[in-house]
Amino acid sequence: MNKKTVRDIEIGGKRVLVRVDFNVPLDKSGNITDDTRIRAALPTIRYLAENGARVILASHLGRPKGTFDDRYSLKPVARRLEELLGREVPVAEDVVGDIPRRAVERLGEGQVMMLENVRFYAEEERNDEKFARSLAELADVFVNDAFGAAHRAHASTEGVARIIPGVAGFLMEREIEMLGRALASPDRPFLAVIGGAKVSDKIGVVGNLLEKVDTLIIGGGMANTFLKAKGFDMGKSLLEGNRVDMARDLMDRAGASGVKFMLPVDLVVSRAADPEAEWKVVPVEGVPEDWMALDIGPESARLFGIAIGEARTVVWNGPMGVFEMAPFARGTFSIARSLAESAAVTIVGGGDSAAAVEKAGVADRITHISTGGGASLEFLEGRQLPGVVALQDK
Ligand code: ADP
Ligand code: MG
Numbered sequence: 103m104n105k106k107t108v109r110d111i112e113i114g115g116k117r118v119l120v121r122v123d124f125n126v127p128l129d130k131s132g133n134i135t136d137d138t139r140i141r142a143a144l145p146t147i148r149y150l151a152e153n154g155a156r157v158i159l160a161s162h163l164g165r166p167k168g169t170f171d172d173r174y175s176l177k178p179v180a181r182r183l184e185e186l187l188g189r190e191v192p193v194a195e196d197v198v199g200d201i202p203r204r205a206v207e208r209l210g211e212g213q214v215m216m217l218e219n220v221r222f223y224a225e226e227e228r229n230d231e232k233f234a235r236s237l238a239e240l241a242d243v244f245v246n247d248a249f250g251a252a253h254r255a256h257a258s259t260e261g262v263a264r265i266i267p268g269v270a271g272f273l274m275e276r277e278i279e280m281l282g283r284a285l286a287s288p289d290r291p292f293l294a295v296i297g298g299a300k301v302s303d304k305i306g307v308v309g310n311l312l313e314k315v316d317t318l319i320i321g322g323g324m325a326n327t328f329l330k331a332k333g334f335d336m337g338k339s340l341l342e343g344n345r346v347d348m349a350r351d352l353m354d355r356a357g358a359s360g361v362k363f364m365l366p367v368d369l370v371v372s373r374a375a376d377p378e379a380e381w382k383v384v385p386v387e388g389v390p391e392d393w394m395a396l397d398i399g400p401e402s403a404r405l406f407g408i409a410i411g412e413a414r415t416v417v418w419n420g421p422m423g424v425f426e427m428a429p430f431a432r433g434t435f436s437i438a439r440s441l442a443e444s445a446a447v448t449i450v451g452g453g454d455s456a457a458a459v460e461k462a463g464v465a466d467r468i469t470h471i472s473t474g475g476g477a478s479l480e481f482l483e484g485r486q487l488p489g490v491v492a493l494q495d496k
Contacts, residue, residue, distance in 0.1 A: 107272070117156045144186060155211070225257060233257045246259065303479075
């Protein structure tokens with residue numbers, strides 16, 4: 103990676119503003135249902151504290167729409183962080199101004215505090231320069247460890263790094279290295295599995311990966327549009343009629359550049375996207391008129407599994423079916439297991455795909471599961487992430 107990291111700068115005694123992605127899921131009573139994102143930032147926080155920095159954490163949580171709203175307070179997140187770190191993490195009741203300034207003044211070397219939700223200010227998402235300046239005034243250096251927010255040019259992800267020197271945290275570094283190496287210099291054969299609901303969400307990803315992979319597998323709802331382009335009748339399946347030509351074009355491009363392009367050969371079809379509804383396995387040419395494809399079939403999973411087994415780098419984004427419902431989760435879980443069993447470098451990007459790998463119980467056997475949903479997609483599309491661009495070059 104050509105960006106500086108926390109290892110490359112002097113941090114002892116310094117006030118360090120750390121942008122983390124603590125946008126954790128909360129239940130209706132405000133309890134944290136998954137603290138993966140908090141845990142993912144621990145190495146950076148610990149490193150900074152152990153090396154004598156005064157650590158000031160900043161994050162967003164939910165969409166409070168630019169006003170103070172207790173439902174989106176970061177206090178419950180700070181409590182969880184205290185448990186994980188085994189040290190106190192006071193929360194300033196504001197993001198900028200006198201309250202955080204005084205809290206930072208009280209902060210000793212090796213101590214950790216948090217600012218309130220940066221999205222309590224509309225200026226955050228507008229990347230307002232004055233607001234970024236107020237944030238920057240709290241610190242001497244900036245550390246960005248919020249890969250999940252790096253695709254957004256907001257004040258706390260991008261603006262602040264224009265004012266004080268910015269470097270990457272360990273999580274950010276790992277994300278960029280893992281995803282970056284897969285795209286730039288993968289061990290071959292390089293295979294990508296792309297799924298999810300819609301082609302329109304993934305055109306950029308498919309287009310970019312097509313230039314780089316040896317094999318491209320398409321599954322999930324978006325495969326329907328490709329199968330339609332090949333002339334199959336897809337019944338009531340989710341299908342983007344206005345993307346059929348584009349799907350055909352992508353397949354032509356794959357053919358022209360010698361990329362092996364694989365689509366499902368069989369499908370799980372049902373009368374409704376309902377776990378109680380009747381379902382059956384049919385070949386792709388046999389989708390009944392009133393039925394919809396909700397998963398890849400077992401033969402497809404088997405063939406995809408063989409291809410995955412032969413690859414040395416695998417990038418997976420997008421479930422193979424409606425994995426939220428048990429009858430339509432088998433294809434997705436089978437792919438998850440194939441990745442787990444493979445000797446390849448395996449990388450999973452996308453929020454639902456990461457959840458599927460967890461649900462399949464194989465998360466610990468995947469080389470890298472990206473913590474950034476939208477950010478990992480934009481990375482796979484080949485785009486520059488503004489939160490990364492703003493950091494100092496090595
Ligand atoms: P990710 O978050 O990993 O990028 P997506 O958001 O693109 O993945 O896709 C996940 C969604 O796609 C899931 O909610 C899943 O139910 C849906 N999906 C997958 N296959 C189908 C299908 N055949 N029909 C309808 N929806 C599907
Ligand atoms: Mg998703």
